[in-house]
Amino acid sequence: MANETAIEKSDEFRGEYELTLETWLRRRFSRLCATLFVIETIGILSWGLLLLSDLPPDSGTPDKSSLLPALALMPLSAGVLGWFYFRVAPKLEARDQIIRSASSMIVALGMIDLASMLIPDLNADGLIAIYFLHLVSSLFLPWSPSDSIRPMVPLLAAWIVVKIITSPTIDSPLLAIEIVASPLGLLPGLGVCALRMWHWRRRFRSAAMARGFGVMRREVKQARRIHESLFPEPISGPGFAFEFEFQPMRDLGGDYIHASRTPEGRIRVVLIDVTGHGLSAAMTVTRLSGELERIIAEQPDIGPAAILVTLNRYAHLVLSQHSIFATAIAAELDPADGTLRTANAGHPPAMVRRREGDVELLDDHGILLGAVDSEQFDCTETRTSLAPSELVLLYTDGVTEVRDRNGRLFGVENLAEAMRRKPAPRSWVRFITSIVDGHRVGSPEDDVLVATLAHQADAPPPSSTADQPTEPGAVE
Template sequence: MALPIDEEISLASEERRSRWMHRRLLIFCIVSMAAAGVEVAVQLVMLLWKAGSVFDHLVADYHLLPGAVTVLVFFFGYRRARSRRLDRAAVIRYSFWLILASGVLAFLVRPLFVAFPIRTLVTDLPPEQVHSQPSLVGRVLVIHLVGALFIPWTVREAARVLAALCGLAMLSNILFIQGALGYRLIEAFILPTAGIPGLLYCWFRYSRFRSRFTLEHVLGRYGQLQQELQQARSIHEMLFPGEITEGPFRFRYCYEPMQQLGGDFVYARRDEADRLSVVVIDVTGHGITAALTVNRIGGELDRLFGERADRPPGEVLTALNRYFCVSIARHGMYATAVAVRHDPQSGQLEWANAGHPPPFVLDGQGGCVALDSNAVMLGVLDDPRYECHTEALPFAEGGRVVMYTDGATETHNGRSEMLDIEGFQRLLLDKANRTECDSISEDVLREVQRFRSGPPEDDILIVELIRTAT
């Protein structure tokens, strides 16, 4: 079952964010190792410039140890993160513990070596010495902001890291900070404000990532859908019959779907007596749903004519109505249809119309006969109440019957005027009287497009059957 678009975007976003966070975690480890390594290198250079034995200085000076431990922590963190395929939860967990390790080194290990043994917790120092003590707020700000810059946390994840850093800073405040109790309480109170820059940056980056990823994902899915619709249209149009340009009649049609796929369909089949049966169907709606319905109708018509190729038009529409009532109408899909059958030996045109716009029979002398509906549309009434009789009329040589769907007659111009059936008939007669070629379906479609203002409002199908002169 296909996922809703919101859930699909959420899952794809989390997967991409996991890969993104994994890369940023590795970068964070490398940068932290480099920064700690530079600090250790600078301290070593300073020891080399001091007088006396370098070994004695290393033993007496503990400042190198925290930096070296920091390098080792991030080195092993980098190796462990690189050798594993981490999901988002694992990256969050790794980043949390690495930041926590940085906090332990900054707030507990370094002060431990500087202030060992632990001095009196509450002492009265002069103001200038109090202000010279390391600022816990500044350390929390630096550690949290650096982590937020490299690791794409959400605001909640960044707040969790901030809470852990503030806890370590408060512990350091209790154990190592010397000064007035009021100053220490104020610093502990304002510690959470040190995370505001990191929280704001995480919020901005994550919201921007979410918006950009959603746009990219939707555009990608749209392009993929367009490609799939193009392929589906090629397969869908394989259902349509080929044109007939030789023999006792000519059969042509023009089709303009409103979207990539449409719900208009024409079916043509010859029997052993060389009679040509043509069925034009207009399914309610348009787009993919209507096209899928057309595919089912095409299969049902193949079955009907495969069982008996000489079915008269009324019987064909009655059988289609039964098929609609059993399998399609319950889904809210209906259709109008018209079926004609031309017998070149008898010169008759048999027809039946189930709620479809009336086809026009042109006799070549300016005469025009409309084949009005003689049954309700397919899927509304089930047997035995449904009735659709086959009717017949003479079809002389040089005559033509033009069938169409309501997309041709319900089109509007710039003044919101509809072409309607009478306008289509006038246009049809005008083209039939002036044309010098056999087919007029393409010319009629161009006139409809010229009359229309803007893109098509519905699927348009124009079918033409001409009886040629012997």
């Protein structure tokens, strides 16, 4: 039951739950008053016709001398119902007020019915009237079994007193049994209350979950648009070409890439992979991207290693306090002479593809961001040179850690083998992501980010079509 009522008791839905239940209860209370008023009216007419009839005394009907006092009580019940319908119900707001008013009305009606037991020769059974009131009110009012019992306690107590007073044999075992068993007649009404509230809570939970899911999806879409706005566009120019492809495991991911030009015309790329996935990782990406933008704005000519050192200071002081860390790799290409500088902070190694198809790993593996303070953070730069038509591949571990149906990792070696392909595809990032998609079985288990920075004499615009591997499963 605790799990079933978690939604309506949560801060997000408690107010809506109470308001919906109050509205429903208020509407049903008015209908209960109207229905009981109609029943009382029918009773007045029926007893009036019976009083005016010429039936003989031995026909099984009560004596007319007994009918007259009983008939006089019915307008009193109708007056009570009219009072609650016209004067009380319109003023009710809170659920507790409605329940108290309903209980008071039922007690008043029940007491009037019990008064008929005191009329001689009428043989009225007030217990049946109590059961009837409880069942009808339970059919109309969306209240809990415990709420429905409250007006019955004083009515049953009053019935016991009247029963003892009017009983010719007080010490009769049958009377004792009848008194002890009298609460059992409330079971049908209690069952109706329990079943009604169970169904209603179930409908409310389903509707609340549907609305909550819809709101969450809209918010996630908005967050994804904001998240995607942080990513750069593929760029190219004289001597270089940069492109990337990002496939988050969910709508939002923890991978991020930055690309910009230095004042001297060099191309700078920083790739970050935050621990975790989904919304929490995306929020961390937003913080790191803002810090990276600040660093570059304050130091436009900052190098790859200095970028990672500065990011590590921020990650250690701020993010590590929440057990959040990140890996990163920074690369800088000078299109004028092809000089490539890279620095690594716990990230998978970059790969350089030479013009002839050879692949080199830039395995300058460092410490992940945030793990140690600035004094212990050791980050060195690796320098190499790219000839025209050569490129460097940057990627996150979502590429190499994807598994096939046998649980085998794609791995760095398979990725390097894919990079040796001849002839080279028009778009390496689309080619690599297609290889990864072909290796994967089932839903993605991590974000995938692939980027290339190429040295070109005359860089073409990034391709918009995905290259497929020449043979499915060629890279295992």
